[in-house]
Amino acid sequence: MGFAERHGFVTKKAIQVDDMDSSLRNRLYNAVHKYCNPSPFIHDELIFVVDKLGYLNEGTDVKNWRVLDALLLRSRDDMPWYMPYEIIESFFAAKREQCKHCRYDCHEKGGTCDELAWLNNVPNALNAILEEEKSGYRFFKDQFINIVNEKELESIDRASSSPYVSVNTHIKKALSLYSDRKNPDYENSIKESISAVEAMCCIITGMTGASATLGAALKKLEDSGVVIHNALREAFSKMYGYTSDTNGIRHGGIDFKNAPSEDAKYMLISCSAFVNYLIEKYNRTI
Numbered sequence: 001m002g003f004a005e006r007h008g009f010v011t012k013k014a015i016q017v018d019d020m021d022s023s024l025r026n027r028l029y030n031a032v033h034k035y036c037n038p039s040p041f042i043h044d045e046l047i048f049v050v051d052k053l054g055y056l057n058e059g060t061d062v063k064n065w066r067v068l069d070a071l072l073l074r075s076r077d078d079m080p081w082y083m084p085y086e087i088i089e090s091f092f093a094a095k096r097e098q099c100k101h102c103r104y105d106c107h108e109k110g111g112t113c114d115e116l117a118w119l120n121n122v123p124n125a126l127n128a129i130l131e132e133e134k135s136g137y138r139f140f141k142d143q144f145i146n147i148v149n150e151k152e153l154e155s156i157d158r159a160s161s162s163p164y165v166s167v168n169t170h171i172k173k174a175l176s177l178y179s180d181r182k183n184p185d186y187e188n189s190i191k192e193s194i195s196a197v198e199a200m201c202c203i204i205t206g207m208t209g210a211s212a213t214l215g216a217a218l219k220k221l222e223d224s225g226v227v228i229h230n231a232l233r234e235a236f237s238k239m240y241g242y243t244s245d246t247n248g249i250r251h252g253g254i255d256f257k258n259a260p261s262e263d264a265k266y267m268l269i270s271c272s273a274f275v276n277y278l279i280e281k282y283n284r285t286i
Helices: 022-036 040-055 066-073 083-100 116-130 150-161 165-179 185-207 214-220 232-244 261-283
Strands: 138-141 143-145
Touching: 022 066, 022 083, 040 066, 040 083, 066 083, 083 138, 083 143, 138 150, 138 165, 138 185, 143 165, 150 165, 150 261, 165 185, 165 261, 185 214, 185 232, 185 261, 214 232, 232 261
Parallel strands: none
Antiparallel strands: 138 143
């Protein structure tokens, strides 16, 4: 908080969720130039970004920054307010694409390179800007998401980086569906969140096939050495029921056609925390 805001000389800035003021836009614009321009692959990355955005005409010259400068800075009726977020996410996607074809294979071999350092370090710089400018978003897993509590982000990060591929996949899908600004899918985000818990319970109990549901697996956790309080087990059993009744999300019922964002956020955070809890419990038995 600056001097003027601290002393009441200017109106306190509100959290920016559905818009972006010029200060935030300009700082993100400067960050894009600072961190992206030196890349030796900048031409290929610009082409990737422009193609991914889909806002430009075919054949648009992307050998320089003028096109993206216009998208980053202009506030026009035909240009979404969140364009800087779109562009930055697209640059990260471009970097990931470069890493796929990199001969050093840093991710698999534990090596380092400028591109990998960029992917690891730039999010911290972006999040510092977002926090200072009171943005309602944080940059996480190559996406801007409207979860700003650091503990919540840490819980999701742990659950999506567990030793269990099926669990990670469900959490990552839930996060992606929840944070899609153009077309959020809260119903399926909720389904993926609870499916992550189901997957973890089935890993612990060894259950497979049609009978391997969360409701059944929860009842067998104790047989596998994972003892949790009855109230906690019942709570998640009821949460599973919320998604599984005749009109529920997992059955595609019409009552959940417009599941609210807060439900999806709650399920993502709660299920991530419960997955982490189960993993800790399970690790004590193996």
